[in-house]
Amino acid sequence: MRSETLIPRIGVVTDIRQDTPDVKTFRVVGTDGNKLFEHIPGQCAMLSIPGVGEGMFSITSSPTNREFMEFSIKKCGCLTSWLHMMDVGQQITVRGPYGNGFPVESDFKGKNLLFIAGGIGLAPLRSVINYVRDNRANYGSVQIIYGSRSMDDLVDYKEIIDEWMKDDGIEVNLTIDREQEGWDGHVGFVPNYVKELNPDVSKTVVMCGPPIMIKFTLAGLKELGFIETQVFTTMELRMKCAIGKCGRCNIGNKYVCKDGPVFRFDQLDLLPNEY
Amino acid sequence: MFRLPVSKMDEFFGAIAAAQTLYLPADGKDGKASYVKWESGIALSKALNTVRSAKDFFFPQTTNLCDFNVNGKNIEIIDNRTESEDFVVFGVRACDARSFTILDKVFLAEPVDSYYATRREHGTVITMACTAPEENCFCNVFGIDAANPEGDAACWLTENYLYINPITEKGRKFIETVKGLLEECDSAEVDAQKAATKEILDRLPFANVNTDYFRKNTLLDIFNSDKWAKLSESCLACGTCTFVCPTCQCYDIKDYDTGHGVKRYRTWDSCMYSDFTKMAAANSRTTQLQRFRQRFMHKLVYFPDNNEGEFGCVGCGRCLSRCPISMNIIKVIKNFGEEE
Numbered sequence: 335m336r337s338e339t340l341i342p343r344i345g346v347v348t349d350i351r352q353d354t355p356d357v358k359t360f361r362v363v364g365t366d367g368n369k370l371f372e373h374i375p376g377q378c379a380m381l382s383i384p385g386v387g388e389g390m391f392s393i394t395s396s397p398t399n400r401e402f403m404e405f406s407i408k409k410c411g412c413l414t415s416w417l418h419m420m421d422v423g424q425q426i427t428v429r430g431p432y433g434n435g436f437p438v439e440s441d442f443k444g445k446n447l448l449f450i451a452g453g454i455g456l457a458p459l460r461s462v463i464n465y466v467r468d469n470r471a472n473y474g475s476v477q478i479i480y481g482s483r484s485m486d487d488l489v490d491y492k493e494i495i496d497e498w499m500k501d502d503g504i505e506v507n508l509t510i511d512r513e514q515e516g517w518d519g520h521v522g523f524v525p526n527y528v529k530e531l532n533p534d535v536s537k538t539v540v541m542c543g544p545p546i547m548i549k550f551t552l553a554g555l556k557e558l559g560f561i562e563t564q565v566f567t568t569m570e571l572r573m574k575c576a577i578g579k580c581g582r583c584n585i586g587n588k589y590v591c592k593d594g595p596v597f598r599f600d601q602l603d604l605l606p607n608e609y
Numbered sequence: 610m611f612r613l614p615v616s617k618m619d620e621f622f623g624a625i626a627a628a629q630t631l632y633l634p635a636d637g638k639d640g641k642a643s644y645v646k647w648e649s650g651i652a653l654s655k656a657l658n659t660v661r662s663a664k665d666f667f668f669p670q671t672t673n674l675c676d677f678n679v680n681g682k683n684i685e686i687i688d689n690r691t692e693s694e695d696f697v698v699f700g701v702r703a704c705d706a707r708s709f710t711i712l713d714k715v716f717l718a719e720p721v722d723s724y725y726a727t728r729r730e731h732g733t734v735i736t737m738a739c740t741a742p743e744e745n746c747f748c749n750v751f752g753i754d755a756a757n758p759e760g761d762a763a764c765w766l767t768e769n770y771l772y773i774n775p776i777t778e779k780g781r782k783f784i785e786t787v788k789g790l791l792e793e794c795d796s797a798e799v800d801a802q803k804a805a806t807k808e809i810l811d812r813l814p815f816a817n818v819n820t821d822y823f824r825k826n827t828l829l830d831i832f833n834s835d836k837w838a839k840l841s842e843s844c845l846a847c848g849t850c851t852f853v854c855p856t857c858q859c860y861d862i863k864d865y866d867t868g869h870g871v872k873r874y875r876t877w878d879s880c881m882y883s884d885f886t887k888m889a890a891a892n893s894r895t896t897q898l899q900r901f902r903q904r905f906m907h908k909l910v911y912f913p914d915n916n917e918g919e920f921g922c923v924g925c926g927r928c929l930s931r932c933p934i935s936m937n938i939i940k941v942i943k944n945f946g947e948e949e
Contacts, residue, residue, distance in 0.1 A: 335692075335723070336726065337723070338688075338723040385679065410889045412889070425684040572886050579718075580859060581880060605828075608894060608899065
């Protein structure tokens, strides 16, 4: 019998971290305790609770992590609510990796990188950021601009403070939407903060966040002199098969699951604006 | 070329069915043709085509993908795939035969869909040339010759004979299993039938429908055309076009808790439905205009873009016969073509 990608494998949840009030990060390994499969930063996996449903999630851990995979998941629908109810030791099903991933070994190599994220949009970028940190010599400077509704909604806040901010050659700029007690950092929306920070136009930009943030940030970047061929993003649409056959994530002649989820903005310009 | 006297058709079907399961179009009590498993006494339908397409043989309306046993925190995955038995589909029309090669481009592309591939490997497709195409037929628009169909072997039915010509290795193997009943012959009568059918095909109302517009214009120009609003205005989103379409292949994956475990299965789905793209947080196509446009853009632009220009339509005419508001792909093609 030939192999079948639609038939998943079993994953075991070995650790659950409450990142924000509505985001949890799940650590997953195979039943033998090892990592289920290798991936490229930006690739995704289909996770499922049998009887509830299956959904596509970005693998938020870096491929340089040889022990396990992590998924940062925001509770926002049926499947994600069930996932949030899990305890450590729970088995789920996993299949993947799917999608193209970020061009970490080609376009990004040797470049100064600017990561811009909003809310849960940090999750897919975390894989790239940690990959770059673990292969520091291959990349230029790294700047991370990250914003969220409040201090409590910053995903991976502990990792940002304890690891990223302490790294040499990594500049982290955090912002939250409104003033908050205990927060002495920047307050304001991501698009405006990017403009204030006025990053160097030589940088390759990797952006992920809510559509409204993407829209205004892209406009701001263009004002600063960035062009679309240097800005990458990762997309999300409804998916069922994850292999470009079921038709759900079809935009123009592309399938987000297979041809994406990573696109450059000049590539998106050639597609219908249906996302 | 081989042939068999029409009087021996029953014997011929019997010989096929002795070796493997045989499916062919037969008339139901309602007078409509559908594919049935052949048994002695069942006659081949004389209808132009079946109501449902033949895609069920390789891409059934529902497929059980796998099962799960859930026990506390533990999950057991049961791969219950079985090798499909060998089967013959007899009497497939040229349009439906082409739909298989279109579906192949989706399901046999890497990563190969094993459910489809297994059925395809075990199925032998014996086609039947049309002799009386009707006004809803437009397979010739897509370069299909109804008088000379593709398949593993092709047949022509005349007054006295069933002619059969193997095309593929599978077709030649099939001929071997029924060789005792066949005699070798020349193609004179078949050639005459082809010429007569061609005359009808050339006179069909949609014979000269022109698809050039969809090749000459860019994806975004066609997508952004204001014609979609009017074309989609009356669409009821019933999805009938999708379900009768031999090339529509979008599917859903669902879990069903039987009480004794979970069955994961896939079912046909339609991009015409409002929840097709609905996510927890958003929906990328919220209007029927968008969904209607998606279906036709996929067949006329997106699929050709990814498959060396081949359109995702075979001109079988089922959507023309079945759409409750009489909207169809011909109207879409003509409406755009009129801009020329």
